[in-house]
Amino acid sequence: MTVGTERAFVDELxxxxxxxLPERFFDRFVFNLHRTDAVTPSVLFGFGSYPPRDVVDGFAILVTETEQRNVRFSTELTATDGDGAGPFRFEVVEPMRTWHLTLGPNPTGMEFDVTWRARTPAWVGDIGVTNDGGTPSTFEHLVQSGLYDGTLTIDGVTEEVHDWYGQRDRSRGVRNMSGGQGLHIWHQAQFPDRSVGFLYVEDREHQPILLEGAVMHTDGELDGIVGVRHELRFNDSLDLQSGRVEVTTAGGVTYQINADASAGGGYMSGGWYGGQHGRPMGRDYEEHDVYPLDGTVSPKTVDSALTDRLTKFTWGDVVGYGIFEFAHSRSSRYRYRPSL
Known part of the structure; x- marks a missing residue:
């Protein structure tokens, strides 16, 4: 096995x-929150700081069995203490180890007061992707698995949260995902003693242009991922239904992981992932909407194909749950091709 150590990362925004700081500089985080044995509810939330633009913004998404509820908010950075906006607040209690996160009353009917604590070391990498006709994406990227304790309230019903799974993603730099990509995967399979997490991107000619990540063990081991192959099944709306990935690590371990992604929802357009992050909207701006999960909303109908699907994973006899983030290009130049 390859045992790695956490690279230094400044966790505060x-x-x-x-x-x-370049004009397009951003500093963002995204968290997800879910049970360790079910695909609903799925909670996704994030927040970003854009100092050169004097903007902070964020979102919260709740996915139930029948619908996806979204709230998005933005304000001027100089009008805040830098610890949140709208109904959302956060505190970095201990960098790389503990965060306190709260969501107050808002139109989704969801509120929470939770503490996230790390259960694995973090994988930190440097991302560099060339975009068609745009500014290259260059940013630091951190992924880490954790557990939550606290409370989650949905439509007035409060539930105790104890040791629920949560993966977090931190990124800082310049990002412009404007074109040229065919398939995007951010795979976060959570198993009892490890998290299999990677970011993989291929171009429209099916050539890999980005791979980074690791198998992050709860005993502190980091085993870098050096190879990914996939066989995925999308429907006519480019929505992932199921599939499998083969992951090879630097330590010589191969994982065959099956995914059942049929639960639905997780469309990140609900969190302004259609290019709206960092756009000045003035003080105290908020909007919300609801996506029915009846097939009328899909990666083809919203303004971004990016989808964070809460998924059931199986690795041999071991069952896990986590986020399978995917985006299948809507360009006519690209047709999915399995590499397994």
Whole structure:
């Protein structure tokens, strides 16, 4: 096995501008929250700081068996303490180890007061992707698995949260995912003693252009991922239904992981992933909507194909749950091709 160590990462968000920050600079985080044995409810939320633009914004998404409820909010950075916006607040209690996160009353009918604590070391990498006709994406990227304790309230019914799974994603730099990609995967399969997490992107000619991640063990081991192959099944609306991935690590371990992604929802358009992040909207802006999960909303109908699907994974006899994030290009130049 390859035993790695966490690379240094400044966990607190950058909330002040300076001359060396490019105009497109961002500092963001995304968390998800879900049970360890079910695909509903699925909770997704995130927040970003854009100091050169004097903007902070965020979102919260609740996916139930029948619908996806979304709330999005934005304000001026200088009008905040840098610890949230709208109904959302966060505190970095202990960098890389513990965060406190709250969501107050909002139109989704969901509220929470939870503490996330790390259960694995973090994988930290540097992302560099060339975009068709746009600014290259260059940013630091962190992924880490954790557990939650606290309370989750949905439509006035409060439930105790104890040791629920939650993966977090931190990214900081310049990002412009404007074109040229065919398939995007952010795979976060949570098993009792490890998290199999990677980011994989291929171009429209089916050539890999990005792979980074690791198998993150609860005993502190990091085994870098060096190879990914896939066989995925999409429907006519480019929505993932099921599939399998083969993951090869630097330590010489191969994982065959099956995925049941039929639960639905997780459309990240509900969190402004159609290019709206960091756009100035003035002070105290908020909007919300609901996506029915009856087939009328899909990666083809919303303004971004990016989808974070709460998924049941099986690795041999071991069952796990986690987020399978995917985006199948809507370009006529691309048709999915399995590599397994």
């Amino acid at each position: 950058v909330t002040r501008t300076s001359p060396e």
